[in-house]
Amino acid sequence: MDKRTEISSLLNRVLRGRGNALFLTPPGYQEGKSLLLSSPVYVKAVRGLKDIREIERRRTENPENFGALLLDYEFGFRLEEKISRLSFTDSDITGVYYEYQPEKSEVIDPATITLYPKKRKQYRVFNQVLSDSPDSYGEKVERLKEYIARGDTYQINLTTEAYFTLDGDLTAFIIDLLKKQSAQYITIINTGAHLTISVSPELFFRVRGDKILTAPMKGTIKRGKNLQEDEIRKEQLGNSAKDRAENLMIVDLLRNDLGKICEFGSVNADRLFEIETYETVHQMVSYISGKLRAGTGLSDIITALFPCGSITGAPKFRSMEIINELERRKRGLYTGSIFFFTPEETTANVAIRTAELFADSDTPKRYRGVLPLGSGVVWDSTPDGEYAEILKKGEFLTRRHNDFRLFETCYFDGEKIPLLDLHLNRLKGSAKFHLFLFDEAAIKEALRENFTPGQELIMKLLLGKWGELEVQTRPYEKIYRHLRVLLSDNGVNSESQEFYFKTTLRDFYDEEFSCALHAGYDEVLFLNEHGRITEGSWTNFFYELGGQLYTPEVSEGLLDGVLRQKLLAEGTLRERNISPEDLAQCARVFMGNSVRGLMPVAEVRSGKNRLFYNKN
Structure with a gap:
């Protein structure tokens, strides 16, 4: 098997100290970096825009440093006067910023990491309880539909929380999450009080120089059972008038937000209604970009964009008022954002698929966890349908991951594998369906390294999620009987x-x-x-x-x-x-x-x- 660093070693380094963080972009994604950050030299609690401006000042004075900002959804109430007093007092902390020196910032090549440890450790998740019953969640859905009927809002992202208990090895739990949930914007950060695990597929925004890009997600469809049916489902989503309309509603909202900070005429919807694939669903995504006005800083961007419209609804601030009325609790980091600062760029995710784990002081290796779950409510939503959606989204906590690899069994005739192209084509299709990294050149090289010229072999090629390779061989023996x-x-x-x-x-x-x-x-x-x-x-x-x-x-x-x-x-x-x-x-x-x-x-x-x- 190819030699890679077990990801558990990186996770253990995160767990060792407050503020240690792993920002991870799995192999196969063209954009993004992976960094292991440790021993922050500066920590700043965030209560309002003046704190964001202080962070902005520090980043200007120390551009070589790296940074991480966790910004709660409730920070958005600070940005609109008429809703600024809805859910907390002036003293409430709504975020935290960590700054790291370059010597404590290690660039990680995901292609050198494996998700398959030599020895699998054990854990269990139990006592999962939702904060809403079917009836209470259904009542909120019906109330939202009344607001939609009156024209107060067009759609709302309604959320609840799943509470759970975790016993056993924490790194094994995280590894299974990474196998079950493909995502480009993964963050694991130790705040000291708790561990935040964000396996987010959604980009809030990215800034490089004077260019800003945002990529809202809205519109989903269930995956097919095989490659043929999967392609049909993707086409159905891409052609869905309902999903396109909902996606376009958020695109218009974000174009309007970007217009507040970008040069006139520079905001463009570059790519509309693209389909991205995840383990259980296809997701509709659009990409919007603009050129920032001269002098636009982090505080200006956050004021214009935060929180992301894809997780509030439209219009944004009226939707936030309605959410506050119905949910009657703080969302915290969930549907807020995690920002990642490097000398070259700023990247912020939308903090969905984000869990927080708190160590149990009475029981070693026991953690109390919370995972917020949401569903998008529109006019034709039903209470039963929305509750079923959040139950489905929460299944991955209690459903143990079926740890698997893809494989091909080939015949080597002493010189070559006669049907290699067909084997590779099938493996490529399976990798596409299961979201495994497929590197044909690396696979061919791994096979060649195990050839024994002049000897017939049965060769078994195994492929892991991040492109991990293993080749097993045994002598070929003929079968003569019927x-x-x-x-x-x-x-x-x-x-x-x-x-x-x-x-x-x-x-x-x-x-x-x-x-x-x-x-x-x-x-x-x-x-x-x-x-x-x-x-x-x-x-x-x-x-x-x-x-x-x-x-x-x-x-x-x-x-x-x-x-x-x-x-x-x-x-x-x-x-x-x-x-x-x-x-x-x-x-x-x-x-x-x-x-x-x-x-x-x-x-x-x-x-x-x-x-x-x-x-x-």
Whole structure:
């Protein structure tokens, strides 16, 4: 396996001291930097704009220093006189700034980090409780719809909070979050009082020189079960008039905000309605830029833009009044922003997917956590639908991450891998779907390093989320016999994405194959929920009927095998679905893959010894 630094070592350094922070942009993203910051030389509590101006002054005087600013959502009330007294007093702290000297600021190359520790540590999340019941949240949704009907607002981001308890290794918990939630603007910062973990995909703004860029997110759709369905879902979102209208509403709000600080005529919606993909949803994103007026500083930008319109609603300040009335609590950092300052630029995220963990003073390795969750309420929203959305968003806390890698099993003939291009193309598609980094040059090099010229090998290539590579090899041994195949009693669901991709989550396949071997068979054959044949545990299924070779359609719930792809492309194979009862009509039956080719089947039987096919 390629040698990388375990991310747990970086996380442990964050945990060692107050103000230590990790700003992380995973490999694969073109923009952004990753830095490990420690031992801040200056810490400033933020209560109002005068404190932001003081931070601005320090950054002007010490441009070589790095900085981090955590700014609560409630700071936005300081920026509009008519709502400035809604939720706190003048003494309330609404943010904190940390400043770091260059010698305490370490640039991190994410390509040198692995998310897969040699020894996996344990944790558990339990006692998850929402601050709102279905009824109380539903009442707020209905009240919001009344405001929308009156024209007070067009949409509102309504939030609640999930409280939970974490026992065990904190770094293991964070690593699982990073695997489950892809994001470009990740921050892990130790404030001393608590640990903030922000796995945010949304850019609030970025300033480089006199250019400012903002990228609001609004509009989502659920992912598809495979690559084909996923592309259809993306197209549906991109063409959705409703989602485009909601996105454009926020674009107009932010264009107006940028117009307050940018040169006349310089504000442009550069890219509208682009689709970005995350683990469970596709998200609609638009990009707006402008040229800052001469003399525009951090305090001017925050006054004009904060908080981001995508997490309030439109119009912004009236929406904030309504949010304050209904939520009746402080949001804190959630839907505020985390700012990251380098000598070259300022980057601020929208602090969503942001949890805070507090150490339990009575129990070692126990933490009390809070994770705010939100849903966007519009005119046609329903109470049940909105509550279901926040429950769905909170599932990743209690759902243990199914730690997996993608893999390909290839045949090396002593000189080359004959079907390498097909293997790489399939792996690239799987990586795209699962948001894994795919570096074809690095993969080819890793394979070449494990070639043994003149010796036939079976090569297994494993790919991790951040491009981690491992190659395993074993000698190739021919199989000369006809296979005995057992029909499994446990079917597959063609709507489950797990059956369309080659991953290390193979417990189901391995257990069924083991049972077949124990019963004296060579392979097991699965049926889907419709009672039709799909595939084997390590092979695709093929059959000959009327002189033509057939295989089931991928949509039946099976892996699009490399041998299968090759034969279809050559025109020697066609797709046609089949039930076990029809096997008796087949001239021949095969199980096959790219390593073994087509292997003749001697018989297919059920667990109750019913014979469905016999070559004789």
